[in-house]
Amino acid sequence: MTRLGTGIGWRPEIADAVERMPGIDWVEVVAENTCPGHLPESLQRLLDRGVTVVPHGVSLGLGGADRPDEGRLAALAERAEALGSPLVTEHIAFVRAGGPLTASAPLEAGHLLPVPRTRDALDVLCENVRIAQDALPVPLAVENIAALVAWPGEEMTEGQFLYELADRTGVRLLIDVANLHTNHVNRGEDPAKALAELPLEALAYVHVAGGFERDGVWHDSHAHPVPRPVLDILADLASRVSPPGVLLERDENFPEPGELERELGAIRETVRAAAPERPHRTPERGRTPVPAADDAARQRLGLAEAALLSALVAGTPAPEGFDRVRLGVQARALAAKRADVVAKVAPELPVILGEGYRTAFLGYAQGHPMRGGYRQDALDFAEWVLRSGPPRESGARRELRRWWLDRSGPAPRPRSRLARVGRSLTRR
Structure with a gap:
């Protein structure tokens, strides 16, 4: 098993600081934000120095x-x-639902959502993991996720679910101790019990991140300092097994480099102080035969996931057995994340719309599920604003229309359907 050491999530906003940080053995990059033929110069310099880089996927939906x-x-x-890279990582989550399998409209979450811990879901997940393993040139590790909601009628604990997954597929595990803390606060699950049930010999590495609590709900923000309870769970894990790697995740609201270095120092010290006297042996896991998930199991899972996602992004009634209050919290969190990501993908929109951007986007999100990724979401939002806004022309409206027309399609403006829509909006 690859020994990674101590690392940090590489992000463009802190690229220069990461290059200068002492003791950085490796970095992790969001796979979907990385273009193999056009790597950022900072990331290329790290590679040239021999720093290990691991791609971390967020959209596969295993x-x-x-x-x-x-x-x-x-x-x-x-x-x-x-x-x-010596390995790649993804999440134990679903990110889209609907479509031909369920004869319903396809929906995208724009976020990682929890799968039910049931036999159907486990059978489907195992087969999907095996398909991914066969398609990838290096080993795969999968990450436990944080959740605001719990599925009714679950048949296994998180530790049991992960144990069976690793046992049946030989997949490695990326354990996020911040997510164990999140599920402790939000779902009442005991992190120590989860660690005791995990196959720690399958551990690939560990994520550590911060968050915040509001109204009794823990939000895994990746934008706040790592709290003591998360370090305590890291210490518990490190007392059971020597982690091959530990990585600090920070996605936004970046502090000064010195603060990041202090957090990395606290992580190193936590692992060192908790290390067992005799390091645990971590043999490679093999695969046991995995029967293919039958179509009926996939359809049952698909219907359940589509019903949940529709309640979260399309305003349909909550599926039976779910906590409606928590679903509302999750729905608002998804809409807020969409607003934040669209603002990054299309930074001109908050500039054009000013202080009204966020209010307008949240109003749009209530009745318009994401249908084709964040870039398409930005275009759909701009079109919605143009259609639903006041007919009176303004400088912001003209600028928004120009922005939308410039990005809506390859056809020349005078002959395109989109241009005709734009002229119709102008007349309105």
Whole structure:
């Protein structure tokens, strides 16, 4: 098993600081934000120095009812080869639902959502993981996720679910101790029990991150300092097994480099102080035969996930057995994340709309599920604003219309359908 050491999530906002930080053994990059032929100069310099880079996927949806998309798998494989990575990682989550399997409209979450810990979901997940393993040039590790909601009628604990997954597929585990803390606060699950049930010999590495609590709900923000309870769970894990790698995740609200270095120092010290007297042996796990998930299991899972996602992003009634209050919290969190990501993907929109951007976007999100990724979401939002806004022309409206027309399609403006829509909006 690859020994990684201490690392940090590489982000463009802290690229220069990461290059200068002492003691950084490796970094992790978001796979979907990395273009193999056009690596940022800072990341290329780290590679040239011999720093290990691991691609971390967020859009594969291994916990979804459909089999993994071949194009997404090929892209993840390409990034692993371009970066010379010893492994790639993804999440035990679903990110989209609906479509032909359920004869319903396809929906996207724009976020990682928990799979039910049931036999159906486990069978589907195991087969999806095996498909991914066969398509990737390096080993795969999968991460436990944080959740605001709990599925009714679950048949296994998180530790049991992960143990069976690793036992049946030989997949490695990326354990996020911050997510164990989140599930402790939000779902009452005991982190120590989860660690006791895990196959720690399958551990690939560990994530550590911060968050915040509001109204009794813990939000895994990756934008706040790592709290003591998360370090305590890290210490518990490190007392059971020597982690091959530990990584600090920070996605936004970046502090000064010195603060990041102090957090990394606290993580190193936590692992060192908790290390067992005799390091645990971590043999490679093999695979046991995995029967293919039958179509009926995929359809049952697909219907359940589509009903949950529709309640979260399309305003349909909550599925039976779910906590409606928690679903509301999750729905608002998804909409807020969409607003934040669209603002990054299309930074001109908050500039054009000013202080009204966020209010307008949240109003749009209530009745318009994301249908084609964040870039398409930005275009759909701009079109919605143009259609639903006041007919009176203004400088912001003209600028928004120009922005939308410039990005809506390859056809020349005078002959395009989109241009005709734009002229109609102008007349309005």
